[in-house]
Amino acid sequence: MSFQRHVAAGPWEAAAACAAQTVELINRALTGQATAALAVSGGTTPALMFDALVTLPVEWGRVHIFWVDERNVSPGDPQSNYTLTDQHLLSRCRIPRANVHRIQAELGAQAAARKYAAELQEFFRPAPGALPQFDIVHLGLGPDAHTASLFPGEALIEDRSGLAAAVYVEKLQQWRITLLPGVLLAARHTLLLATGAEKAEPLYHVMHDGYDPLRYPAQAILHHARDVDCFLDTASSARLGGG
Ligand code: 6PG
Numbered sequence: 088m089s090f091q092r093h094v095a096a097g098p099w100e101a102a103a104a105c106a107a108q109t110v111e112l113i114n115r116a117l118t119g120q121a122t123a124a125l126a127v128s129g130g131t132t133p134a135l136m137f138d139a140l141v142t143l144p145v146e147w148g149r150v151h152i153f154w155v156d157e158r159n160v161s162p163g164d165p166q167s168n169y170t171l172t173d174q175h176l177l178s179r180c181r182i183p184r185a186n187v188h189r190i191q192a193e194l195g196a197q198a199a200a201r202k203y204a205a206e207l208q209e210f211f212r213p214a215p216g217a218l219p220q221f222d223i224v225h226l227g228l229g230p231d232a233h234t235a236s237l238f239p240g241e242a243l244i245e246d247r248s249g250l251a252a253a254v255y256v257e258k259l260q261q262w263r264i265t266l267l268p269g270v271l272l273a274a275r276h277t278l279l280l281a282t283g284a285e286k287a288e289p290l291y292h293v294m295h296d297g298y299d300p301l302r303y304p305a306q307a308i309l310h311h312a313r314d315v316d317c318f319l320d321t322a323s324s325a326r327l328g329g330g
Pocket residue numbers: 128129130131132133155156157158168226227228229230233234235236
């Protein structure tokens with residue numbers, strides 16, 4: 088397991104560094120396999136990263152893109168993580184539609200989670216007892232230290248066998264579909280992108296408080312994932328110690 092922290096001056100620089108690392112990891116994966124599998128998060132932070140990524144040389148025909156999570160809305164909805172990715176990346180790069188594995192939230196959260204889990208199983212065809220293994224998983228961090236759609240108090244934070252699930256987020260009054268921790272932890276590389284002053288406090292708790300993933304869900308992944316690169320900026324890293 089390795090854990091690297093990269094602190095840039097501001098959000099654009101951090102996003103650009105995260106995009107460059109993404110390309111580096113895609114190209115590394117493609118030296119030894121036909122395709123690379125990437126799972127991206129949503130929210131707002133990834134927009135800058137996608138904007139940087141689309142300017143870099145990538146063999147998109149050999150990249151399969153999935154989502155870490157999705158809101159229970161239809162594609163095209165401003166809340167949709169797919170829409171964010173489509174606007175900033177998919178509509179601007181030459182990725183074949185067959186390589187885009189959208190979470191079909193319009194089916195309803197439970198059905199979408201079942202369909203997405205089946206698609207993961209079909210695409211990765213993991214060995215018996217193993218989980219789908221992404222080459223790269225991008226994660227964001229919420230102000231409450233959630234990641235993916237694993238929010239504080241969510242019992243599925245302890246799950247290590249499931250692939251994807253529908254979760255009801257009480258504070259948002261919203262259903263979501265999310266990858267589960269076992270799949271997130273199985274990834275070869277985890278890239279966290281967290282910038283801005285509002286991420287300083289959750290980062291402090293995730294990095295410096297005792298291990299309490301039900302309270303700080305991102306700890307479940309960042310403390311145990313195989314190979315973690317955190318892309319921060321001076322504002323989000325303001326409360327972290329050196330090193
Ligand atoms: C989502 C994301 C979520 C996100 C954090 C940070 O669906 O919202 O997957 O986990 O990464 O909420 O969101 P911001 O980038 O908007 O701060």
